[in-house]
Amino acid sequence: AKRKDFVYSNRGMTLEEEINSSNEHYLSSGKAVIHKKPTPIQVVKVDYPKRSAAVIKEAYYRQSSTTDYNGVYKGLYLDFEAKETKNKTAIPLSNFHEHQIVHMKRCIQQQGITFVLIRFSCFNRVFLLNSSYLIDFWENTLNNGRKSIPLAFIEDNGIEVAYGFNPRLDYLDAVDKMLERTIK
Amino acid sequence: AKRKDFVYSNRGMTLEEEINSSNEHYLSSGKAVIHKKPTPIQVVKVDYPKRSAAVIKEAYYRQSSTTDYNGVYKGLYLDFEAKETKNKTAIPLSNFHEHQIVHMKRCIQQQGITFVLIRFSCFNRVFLLNSSYLIDFWENTLNNGRKSIPLAFIEDNGIEVAYGFNPRLDYLDAVDKMLERTIK
Numbered sequence: 482a483k484r485k486d487f488v489y490s491n492r493g494m495t496l497e498e499e500i501n502s503s504n505e506h507y508l509s510s511g512k513a514v515i516h517k518k519p520t521p522i523q524v525v526k527v528d529y530p531k532r533s534a535a536v537i538k539e540a541y542y543r544q545s546s547t548t549d550y551n552g553v554y555k556g557l558y559l560d561f562e563a564k565e566t567k568n569k570t571a572i573p574l575s576n577f578h579e580h581q582i583v584h585m586k587r588c589i590q591q592q593g594i595t596f597v598l599i600r601f602s603c604f605n606r607v608f609l610l611n612s613s614y615l616i617d618f619w620e621n622t623l624n625n626g627r628k629s630i631p632l633a634f635i636e637d638n639g640i641e642v643a644y645g646f647n648p649r650l651d652y653l654d655a656v657d658k659m660l661e662r663t664i665k
Numbered sequence: 666a667k668r669k670d671f672v673y674s675n676r677g678m679t680l681e682e683e684i685n686s687s688n689e690h691y692l693s694s695g696k697a698v699i700h701k702k703p704t705p706i707q708v709v710k711v712d713y714p715k716r717s718a719a720v721i722k723e724a725y726y727r728q729s730s731t732t733d734y735n736g737v738y739k740g741l742y743l744d745f746e747a748k749e750t751k752n753k754t755a756i757p758l759s760n761f762h763e764h765q766i767v768h769m770k771r772c773i774q775q776q777g778i779t780f781v782l783i784r785f786s787c788f789n790r791v792f793l794l795n796s797s798y799l800i801d802f803w804e805n806t807l808n809n810g811r812k813s814i815p816l817a818f819i820e821d822n823g824i825e826v827a828y829g830f831n832p833r834l835d836y837l838d839a840v841d842k843m844l845e846r847t848i849k
């Protein structure tokens with residue numbers, strides 16, 4: 482019996498949780514090795530109690546200098562950022578940071594595969610967008626271009642990621658489609 | 666005037682600091698994009714003082730499930746671990762963890778390039794060793810093989826990494842040499 486899509490959608494996981502769960506599936510099935518990078522934390526004070534684990538007593542979150550995820554898939558270096566927006570018509574570029582754009586450009590220079598996974602939470606739709614588009618919008622903004630990427634543009638130039646049971650978000654299938662387009 | 670090697674060596678940097686400094690050079694010169702993964706930390710308690718940054722008040726170090734470094738170099742996914750030993754004749758396998766071996770095997774399956782950078786601190790010599798050798802030693806140990814990798818074996822099968830000014834440790838040159846060997 483074929484289940485309907487809504488069975489799998491909108492169970493209250495964040496996009497990050499959905500990606501992490503998909504990565505576990507990819508890892509255990511031998512399809513890819515992709516991990517979320519830990520948040521960098523500046524540790525200031527640590528206690529070392531006897532007979533138990535070190536306890537960090539003072540620490541601060543630091544700005545990451547890269548993106549959320551990276552790893553290897555069929556010999557390719559993948560690097561991507563995940564973003565959610567409640568906006569219904571576009572994703573504001575204010576969701577991205579200069580250092581993320583710089584990092585993606587550097588990875589492209591090294592022939593890495595870089596993209597963003599964007600979730601429009603109102604519609605529960607997730608898209609993969611090649612980061613070259615993001616970079617174009619980012620650089621146009623510096624020249625007084627628009628400050629967001631329209632959903633309509635993403636529908637046309639991105640690839641919608643299907644929700645499923647396992648993997649929950651089969652974004653590697655979208656990566657394959659993106660690579661096919663690039664080759665054509 | 667040609668400087669002697671010792672000018673560059675033994676300035677009291679750890680291997681990790683030397684690699685991080687080399688990575689900064691590779692990054693700024695556009696040669697590769699390689700970062701140390703942050704140590705994963707489990708945050709338990711956070712204070713949010715008014716008008717200042719969040720302060721982590723209780724947190725614990727977690728075991729990383731991967732290796733120290735990864736990134737992209739000329740279209741290749743690189744993934745490696747850095748280890749120092751004070752031992753003069755071999756590096757004990759107790760320096761490695763099961764999860765690091767598992768992670769390297771998974772990356773190899775995906776056609777990633779994996780290796781270890783091993784520093785013999787008594788001699789201030791650093792070697793790149795393809796992780797396939799490490800995996801062989803690891804698996805032989807499970808069959809009562811020796812519990813360390815001899816320096817003599819590493820001299821024969823690894824590639825010594827030259828110390829220099831910038832990058833301090835030109836390990837990508839050693840990667841190139843390793844790849845040439847693999848192709849032959």
Ligand SMILES: [Mg+2]
Pocket residue numbers: 549562563564
């Ligand atoms: Mg994100």
Ligand SMILES: [Mg+2]
Pocket residue numbers: 733746747748
């Ligand atoms: Mg290490």
